Every structure is written in C-alpha cells, then in structure tokens.
Amino acid sequence: MSSVNKINQRHPSVEPPGVKSPLRHDSVTIACPVCGSSFGPSGRRTYCSDACRASAYRRRRSSGTLPTLRVPRSQPRREITVYECDTCGERSLGEQRCPQCHTFMRRVGIGGHCPSCEESITISELIGTEFIVEP
The missing domain is CATH 2.20.28 (Rubrerythrin, domain 2)
Known part of the structure; x- marks a missing residue:
C-alpha cells in the first residue's frame, strides 16, 4: 500500500528510485522560448540555460515597443x-x-x-x- 499525503498525491519518499516527477504541471519536457530546445523543468525554470535567459531579458529591454507615457500637467480652464x-x-x-x-x-x-x-x-x-x- 502506498502512502498518500493530504492532497492525494504520492509522497516523494515512495517514488521509485531514478524516477523524478516534474514540479510543474507541464509535460515531462518543455520547450525553451528563446532557442526552442526541450529541457526537463525544474522549479519555476522557463529557459534552458542562463544564456537564453539573458538573451530573453535583452530582447525585452531593447524591444522598445511600449513608448514612455507622459501625462500632461493639469491646466486651469x-x-x-x-x-x-x-x-x-x-x-x-x-x-x-x-x-x-x-x-x-x-x-x-x-x-x-x-x-x-x-x-x-x-x-x-x-x-x-x-x-x-x-x-
């Protein structure tokens, strides 16, 4: 009989040796949004490497799609x-x-x-x- 915790999931100590369940609800592998290679998720990791993470950050910063908003000063009418x-x-x-x-x-x-x-x-x-x- 396997031990079950409060939310009906198997306890990690009962996992068979060598089998690690992903911490996310994605499939076993996810695709990197920058390079497209698949990798095994761990934690909240989104990118396959630090280089892809830095590349995505640089793309977001340099895209410049959102202009700076300037609110006009209120003027008497x-x-x-x-x-x-x-x-x-x-x-x-x-x-x-x-x-x-x-x-x-x-x-x-x-x-x-x-x-x-x-x-x-x-x-x-x-x-x-x-x-x-x-x-």
Whole structure:
C-alpha cells in the first residue's frame, strides 16, 4: 500500500528510485522560448540555460515597443471657459464677473472667441451637441 499525503498525491519518499516527477504541471519536457530546445523543468525554470535567459531579458529591454507615457500637467480652464450674466445676458471668455452689472456670471461651457464676429461661443454651440465637463 502506498502512502498518500493530504492532497492525494504520492509522497516523494515512495517514488521509485531514478524516477523524478516534474514540479510543474507541464509535460515531462518543455520547450525553451528563446532557442526552442526541450529541457526537463525544474522549479519555476522557463529557459534552458542562463544564456537564453539573458538573451530573453535583452530582447525585452531593447524591444522598445511600449513608448514612455507622459501625462500632461493639469491646466486651469478659466481662460477657455465662457461665462454668461443672468441679469444682462453679457458673455465673457475667462472673466467670471460681469463688467456691466458687477455680479458673478454662470459658467456656460468651454469655448473661445468666434473668428467671424468675435463673440464668446462654446464648443457645444459650434458642434450642436451638449456635453458636460466636470471641474
């Protein structure tokens, strides 16, 4: 009768002499991802030799397929925000206080000056859709 441990596997001391079961769940041999030669796995070994392991490391480092990501700095949006006075209807770009009424205006949206009439207009008015930009 063979001795069985807690997870129903044969205990290593019961293995026949000269037969070593692999520590991985792969087949008895695995292929090296660099050179393709097959070798017997031991532990978490992935490559057949240190030379193949170093070659794979150099390939990963020099591939350069992933560009360095640069996140732009956050910029204030007041200069590109259109405000409108509820009292007189005056619009202003980047100024929160109405020059005529001296009251605070409400934010309409992000926009700029119209190239033909120099009036402050929002992007949503130009493209005809409404979208919300959260601060």
